[in-house]
Amino acid sequence: MRQHLTQSLHTALEATHPYRLTQAHLPPSAHGRTALLAVGKAALPMLAAAEDHYGPTLTGFGVTRDGHGGPTRYLPLYEAGHPTPDARSLNAANKALELAGRLSPSDHLILLVSGGGSALLAAPWGVSLEEKQALTQALLASGATIQEINAVRKHLSRIKGGRLAQATPAHVTALLLSDVPGDDPSVIASGPTVPDPSTFQEALAVLDRYGLDFPSARRHLERGARGALEETPKPGDPLFERVENRLIGTNQDFLEAARTYWEGVGYRTLILSDRFQGEARELARFHAALVQSIRAHHTPVPPPVVLLSGGEASVTVRGSGRGGRNQEFLLWLAHFLDEAGVWGIAADTDGLDGNTEAAGALLTPHTLARARAAGLSVRDHLERNDAHGFFAALGDLVVTGPTQNNLNDYRALVVV
Structure with a gap:
């Protein structure tokens, strides 16, 4: 029976391999440039599928967790901190925003997303990287749900909660592997290309619920809750008319x-x-x-x-x-x-x-x-x-x- 238990795990892993799932859903090449960003624990096989599909004209990069990288054909694949973001996470987020900002309306940005992306792309807003690291660790140890954790992350970030899609005029296609219960795209990697239904007020309530005292984060969230800061883009925002978020693999x-x-x-x-x-x-x-x-x-x-x-x-x-x-x-x-x-x-x-x-x-x-x-x-x-x-x-x-x-x-x- 031990063999059946472990073999069932390995068989299901092979049947849902990210390379296979990604390969089946990649869109055709755009008339303009095709740029790629692969982020998450499955970035290596998802990136490999895109490289095989589009060839050497592809531009972009990938970022994955330490120990999850490997050789690639055309695009660089970086490693960064997880589950706590680090300086490499900040560098990857800045590169992603720069890549998105260089594109034109005739270009196509393809985002390959898997779990872990929240930590791997860190663009702190209103807090230092060090405070965001400490807050992430505290949230993970508090018993908070992934939805609660990500509501906080999105409102302390320049890239999460739809802000990456907001940063580019290009058409965006995001292929998503879900690591969250219910498969809500806005929660997967904190939804960088997905409308965000959560609010500053809800993020602040998470800190209150779990007794987390982080002064800079609290001041920033309180400013947002008072309307002094721009909210994340919400469902119905016209910018999402040029964005497709597609689930390609789930629990x-x-x-x-x-x-x-x-x-x-x-x-x-x-x-x-x-x-x-x-x-x-x-x-x-x-x-x-x-x-x-x-x-x-x-x-x-x-x-x-x-x-x-x-x-x-x-x-x-x-x-x-x-x-x-x-x-x-x-x-x-x-x-x-x-x-x-x-x-x-x-x-x-x-x-x-x-x-x-x-x-x-x-x-x-x-x-x-x-x-x-x-x-x-x-x-x-x-x-x-x-x-x-x-x-x-x-x-x-x-x-x-x-x-x-x-x-x-x-x-x-x-x-x-």
């Missing part, structure tokens, strides 16, 4: 590919949802209750069955351990199921879960028994947010390295 696509694998090896499969959000602990509690209901009452389906789910959990960090939302989900699931146990995998499709080198971890019906034999305390590891240490000690980490994909989380539980 649902990934789950469908995984379902094809599981059904191919003989298992009934149920996709629960592609848009779960909330604390990993509560998500694990829900999944545990569902496993128990299936076993006790054959509801909503009888066993054996494979339960698939996606979305993006969050973790409010209180301990000093290492881990990520997927590893923490599995450890809480083991806690809630206790001796009942289950086979399962939870992994981030980008190959990096939280602050670790692992994509995620595996759970077995014997995890708790093996942990006791090894002298491991589930409760202790949960209190320290150290799910990584727990699964590493058992040899149950899933390590893929950077996948150069990013379609959110993958969870599969085999209920027998």
